[in-house]
Amino acid sequence: MNTPEPFPDLNPPPPLSDEAAAQILAFLYHCAARFESCYFGQLRRYYHDPVTDDEQLDLFPESDPPF
Numbered sequence: 001m002n003t004p005e006p007f008p009d010l011n012p013p014p015p016l017s018d019e020a021a022a023q024i025l026a027f028l029y030h031c032a033a034r035f036e037s038c039y040f041g042q043l044r045r046y047y048h049d050p051v052t053d054d055e056q057l058d059l060f061p062e063s064d065p066p067f
Helices: 018-038 040-048
Strands: none
8 A cells, every 4th residue: 555645745855955954954953842842741741651550460460369
């Protein structure tokens, strides 16, 4: 199954000078840093959520008699 290109108009990307490529990259890094600083809490929760109850192992099952 073929996956469509996300930006078909930019395939191949337009030619850039070395300076333009470096400036665009710096801008993208700046945008990513701002985004991360604004949404740090949400991103941290999404990527570091503890194991859900369904995935948590049961160390003391109720069917196990105590001694």
